[in-house]
Amino acid sequence: MVQKADAAKEVNILQSKRNATRYQILVQIAERQPAVSQQEIADAIDVTPQAVSDYLKGLVEEEYVEKHGRGRYEVTKDGVDWLISQTDTLREVVQHVSEDVVGQVEIETAIATTGINEGETVSLTMREGVLHAVAGRTGGATAVAVTSADAGRDVGITNFEGVVNYDLGTVTVISVPQVQNGGSSVVSSTEVTDFAEEHDIVAAAGTEALVAARTPDIELDVRFGTQHAVQEAAMKGLDVLLLAGADELSAHTDRLREGNISYEVIDAPEE
Numbered sequence: 001m002v003q004k005a006d007a008a009k010e011v012n013i014l015q016s017k018r019n020a021t022r023y024q025i026l027v028q029i030a031e032r033q034p035a036v037s038q039q040e041i042a043d044a045i046d047v048t049p050q051a052v053s054d055y056l057k058g059l060v061e062e063e064y065v066e067k068h069g070r071g072r073y074e075v076t077k078d079g080v081d082w083l084i085s086q087t088d089t090l091r092e093v094v095q096h097v098s099e100d101v102v103g104q105v106e107i108e109t110a111i112a113t114t115g116i117n118e119g120e121t122v123s124l125t126m127r128e129g130v131l132h133a134v135a136g137r138t139g140g141a142t143a144v145a146v147t148s149a150d151a152g153r154d155v156g157i158t159n160f161e162g163v164v165n166y167d168l169g170t171v172t173v174i175s176v177p178q179v180q181n182g183g184s185s186v187v188s189s190t191e192v193t194d195f196a197e198e199h200d201i202v203a204a205a206g207t208e209a210l211v212a213a214r215t216p217d218i219e220l221d222v223r224f225g226t227q228h229a230v231q232e233a234a235m236k237g238l239d240v241l242l243l244a245g246a247d248e249l250s251a252h253t254d255r256l257r258e259g260n261i262s263y264e265v266i267d268a269p270e271e
Contacts (some may be wrong), residue, residue, distance in 0.1 A: 013086050014093060021047065022064075023086050025055050029065060029073050030083070036073045107158045112149040120145050122157060126166040128200070129236035133157060140165065169234035171256055171263035172199065173242045175249050176209045184211035191269030192243070193217045199241040203230050205252060206245025212268065213243050227255045234261045243268075 013020040024045040029036050038056070042049040056073065059065040064079035075083070110131035116122055123139035125132050133143070133155055141162035149155035172195060177183055189212070196202050196218045203222035204213040213220050222229045230240050230252065244252050249265070256263045 013090070019086070021045065021051070022055055022059060023083065025052060026059065026064065026075055026079055026083050030075045030080075033074045034068060034072045036071060038071075106160075107146055107156050108143075108160075109154050110143075110157050112151055112153050112155045114151050116145045116149050116155050118145055118148045122155075124157070124160075124164050126164050126237055129169075129233055129238045131157075131164070166237045168261065169200070169236070169238040169240060171230060171234050171240045171242055171261055173244055173249065173252065173263055173265040174209075174212075174268050175265055176206065176212050176243055176245050176268045178246045179208055181246075183208040186268065187212040188269040189215040195241050195269075198239070200238040201233055202241045202243070204243045205248040208245045209243035209248070227252055231255055231259045231261055234263075235259065 013023045025041060028041040028044055032040070038049050038052045042052045056065065056067075059079070060067050060073075062078075063076055064082060066074045066076055068074065108131065110122075110124060110133040113132050113134040116133060116135050120135055121137055121142055122133040122135055122145055123137055124141040124143055125134075125139060133145070139162075141160070141164040143157035143161070144159040146156040146158050174187075174192065174195065176187060192212060193215055201221040202213060202218055203226045204210045204220055205226040210220075210223065222233075226242065226244075226248075230242050233240050234256075242252060253263065253265065
């Protein structure tokens with residue numbers, strides 16, 4: 001019992017190489033029990049078989065492991081409790097690092113609206129789907145510049161405070177028939193152009209849709225990777241016109257639903 005009391009006072013596995021190795025060995029035993037190969041454990045955690053044997057003797061003495069015969073070990077309840085306590089410590093450290101450390105040094109990129117100096121506080125807005133930064137506290141969302149930039153150049157920002165307010169975009173999906181059903185030939189280019197003028201960007205998915213979008217008055221913004229691109233554009237406040245071949249349609253609408261993006265599907269306007 002003295003050994004257990006002493007063990008309870010031991011430092012955690014981040015502070016002790018010995019405890020880190022014991023933790024790894026206990027995990028390996030728990031995964032492999034009752035038939036446990038010391039060589040396999042040694043290979044898995046990159047120590048010598050002799051080291052594994054020495055640690056096992058100590059774990060048996062501390063009643064964290066029971067030995068049932070040659071090559072047969074089992075983690076005891078005390079061993080499981082120790083594993084859980086050490087795992088909880090690791091979880092707390094990981095959470096602290098991810099939320100309080102890494103979160104504080106996360107760096108995003110914005111377009112400088114004015115000249116900005118490194119270390120200066122900037123205010124943020126979303127325009128045309130891209131963060132823009134202006135020197136000073138002029139808005140509700142602020143950050144700190146980690147680079148210097150002239151107006152119109154990219155600037156690194158971190159230490160965000162507040163919320164950048166903007167409305168999500170919407171997606172209008174024009175379903176273009178498959179080629180055997182007329183394809184792009186039945187689509188009114190004039191009507192499609194009118195739709196395009198009401199949206200921020202135009203995307204095409206599928207060959208029939210690509211041809212339908214190829215008119216002198218339409219500038220096609222997205223041709224490849226349309227599922228991700230359309231969702232991302234709408235999430236950043238852009239209204240998107242998506243021409244989608246009939247065989248591409250469901251994949252795109254599924255992606256939009258998953259992203260909670262507002263959309264409507266209309267049949268291609270006919271000539």
